[in-house]
Amino acid sequence: MASLRILYFAWVRERIGQDEEVVERPAAGATIASLLDTLGAADEAHAAAFAERSRLRAALDQRFVPLDTEIGEASELAIFPPVTGG
Template sequence: MLSIVYFAWVREAIGLDEEQVERPAPGARVADLIAMLAARGGGYAQALGHSEKLRAAIDQHFVPIDSVIGDAREVAIFPPVTGG
């Protein structure tokens, strides 16, 4: 299993902080995982339908959306972070 953690408006649209999903096929990228989740429809489609607006972390390390998930334990999905 793979733990998916959601933050900010992604979490609000989906209605979950975290969930467990079946591990994607070997070689799957974060973008593939996001597309699979968005295909669920509803809040998933709303939050994840435009992956270019999202950021990700694999095992708490920021990564590009096209990164391979590999043997990660956790993928976090969140909107761009702004500072101030």
């Protein structure tokens, strides 16, 4: 099975307790949001990190995308809060 690398930043990383993880790429048609549901159901740290969806943003293969985007053939997903640079 193909794998999907997931990177976490800022407080999402702190709540999950790791910088990144590798998961099996979900079946065709799965969205970022549905993957977060699956990961959140598995343990409390993920559930806590993903609880407030309105405070989460995502990038798929290093492009900003909405959470309802299909993961498709992407190999890298990042989950993080709204950016605060500048």
